[in-house]
Amino acid sequence: MSMGRPPTSAHQRAMSPPITRSALSIADLIIETAPQSKQRSESPAETIETCSSPALSSSTPGGQSCATPASSCAWSEDQNRDRDKQLVHTGSPNPQNLSNFKAQIRALAESPPPFIAPDSRTRTLDIITLSLRDYYDWQIRNVPDGISPDDFLGRETTDASQQYWSSIKNAIYLIKLSASSTEADATQRPDVRAWPALSEAGRDAAAAMTSQPFDFLRNLFATLSPANVRARPELRAILLQFLASEANKNFSPTHPIARICTELNNDQDCQEISRRALQCMVDMFSRLGQRRFVSFKLLDSLATLLRRNGEFDAAMAIVTELFKACRREFGPYSEQTRAVENELAHFFMVVDDCDQALKHCMAVIRRPPPEGLLNDPTIAFHQDGIAAHTMEDVAEVHERRGDLEQAIVWLERAADVALRVWGSQAVATGHIIDKLTTLKEYANNMLKSARDWEAVIER
Numbered sequence: 001m002s003m004g005r006p007p008t009s010a011h012q013r014a015m016s017p018p019i020t021r022s023a024l025s026i027a028d029l030i031i032e033t034a035p036q037s038k039q040r041s042e043s044p045a046e047t048i049e050t051c052s053s054p055a056l057s058s059s060t061p062g063g064q065s066c067a068t069p070a071s072s073c074a075w076s077e078d079q080n081r082d083r084d085k086q087l088v089h090t091g092s093p094n095p096q097n098l099s100n101f102k103a104q105i106r107a108l109a110e111s112p113p114p115f116i117a118p119d120s121r122t123r124t125l126d127i128i129t130l131s132l133r134d135y136y137d138w139q140i141r142n143v144p145d146g147i148s149p150d151d152f153l154g155r156e157t158t159d160a161s162q163q164y165w166s167s168i169k170n171a172i173y174l175i176k177l178s179a180s181s182t183e184a185d186a187t188q189r190p191d192v193r194a195w196p197a198l199s200e201a202g203r204d205a206a207a208a209m210t211s212q213p214f215d216f217l218r219n220l221f222a223t224l225s226p227a228n229v230r231a232r233p234e235l236r237a238i239l240l241q242f243l244a245s246e247a248n249k250n251f252s253p254t255h256p257i258a259r260i261c262t263e264l265n266n267d268q269d270c271q272e273i274s275r276r277a278l279q280c281m282v283d284m285f286s287r288l289g290q291r292r293f294v295s296f297k298l299l300d301s302l303a304t305l306l307r308r309n310g311e312f313d314a315a316m317a318i319v320t321e322l323f324k325a326c327r328r329e330f331g332p333y334s335e336q337t338r339a340v341e342n343e344l345a346h347f348f349m350v351v352d353d354c355d356q357a358l359k360h361c362m363a364v365i366r367r368p369p370p371e372g373l374l375n376d377p378t379i380a381f382h383q384d385g386i387a388a389h390t391m392e393d394v395a396e397v398h399e400r401r402g403d404l405e406q407a408i409v410w411l412e413r414a415a416d417v418a419l420r421v422w423g424s425q426a427v428a429t430g431h432i433i434d435k436l437t438t439l440k441e442y443a444n445n446m447l448k449s450a451r452d453w454e455a456v457i458e459r
Contacts, residue, residue: 030292030325121270124263129280131256136284153214154294160207165219167201170427179231197427206246222301225274227308240265271309278302296336319344338364342390358397364390388417392432404443411436
């Protein structure tokens with residue numbers, strides 16, 4: 001994807017007036033409908049009323065009409081004259097008061113305005129949203145002929161972008177697991193695989209931001225949000241500082257992507273900035289006539305960010321509506337629908353509703369097999385990255401229930417898919433195999449302990 005440079009940086013221009021548009025639901029953003037010609041509404045219900053009833057065009061504070069017929073007027077001519085005498089007076093202002101007033105105005109005009117320190121977080125958010133608006137306005141204007149903005153910006157992803165953000169996401173996940181681990185030996189904690197992966201990911205950062213800037217900025221706000229890296233907040237600063245330097249080198253210090261990286265690094269870990277920036281992208285792309293792919297990615301990321309930030313109800317509302325819209329638009333077995341349903345399963349895992357979580361996980365994994373091959377797991381289950389992650393979730397649900405045997409079965413299935421999809425060197429593959437090995441050892445120890453107790457009892 002060609003990047004180029006937008007003509008003017010965000011901070012060099014004043015904000016243009018906002019675009020007025022009607023409210024859009026998630027279904028409006030995802031589901032494509034045939035364009036309809038605009039018609040003037042003739043329904044009285046859709047007109048704007050300027051008065052409370054046909055008989056009253058305006059009223060006084062007391063409720064009396066100001067345009068009543070003479071026969072019903074409550075004011076007499078004498079009352080009108082008395083009122084005029086009270087309201088209209090002749091005379092000149094007090095010279096002393098006027099002199100003081102002019103002196104105060106003159107002193108104010110000659111003195112400098114007081115210094116008001118700007119709120120740094122508000123300034124950061126302003127720069128980020130202006131940069132986003134300018135950059136994507138420019139991008140949409142430069143979409144190649146014959147390609148819709150939705151396809152150009154949101155449908156496809158590049159290998160460099162996929163590899164970079166997969167490494168970052170998996171590493172952060174392992175770091176969060178280690179933060180809650182009771183393992184004293186550092187070499188046995190999950191994050192032992194995270195740090196090398198983060199170091200290696202740096203090589204793909206420049207390619208990720210130049211080849212797929214839409215996914216780059218979306219993940220910048222969602223994946224590197226303060227809530228997602230609260231286990232090691234200093235990691236976010238290191239990543240953002242490096243990304244800002246890469247953007248400066250590959251673009252320029254005034255390029256919108258460089259400015260956004262720099263401003264996020266100075267946002268004092270304010271979660272609201274990441275949330276509003278992602279919401280800003282949703283609002284901007286709602287202007288596109290065709291927007292289902294970009295809207296799906298943005299809303300999925302926004303729901304995940306809100307869940308991590310503790311805004312559970314708002315996140316649940318988004319992911320539930322998004323799931324319904326994706327089923328209608330993309331189909332029940334599409335990658336989009338399955339990815340959203342896997343996220344929906346995570347919501348039920350958060351509240352420890354294992355039944356609902358397992359129900360949605362199995363819907364993500366299963367696919368309709370051909371007749372006669374119902375017992376073949378390679379046919380009955382999807383064989384992609386979404387399935388591998390979801391099989392790992394199924395194993396966790398069974399482990400929570402105390403069913404270690406089923407947990408091991410599903411981790412073995414997840415490992416098999418992961419080895420074929422990601423390879424043996426991938427961080428995610430290694431983590432699944434680590435979990436499988438640990439769980440097997442734990443199960444064997446439990447079995448040995450049970451046998452020892454049986455032997456003691458039999459004595």
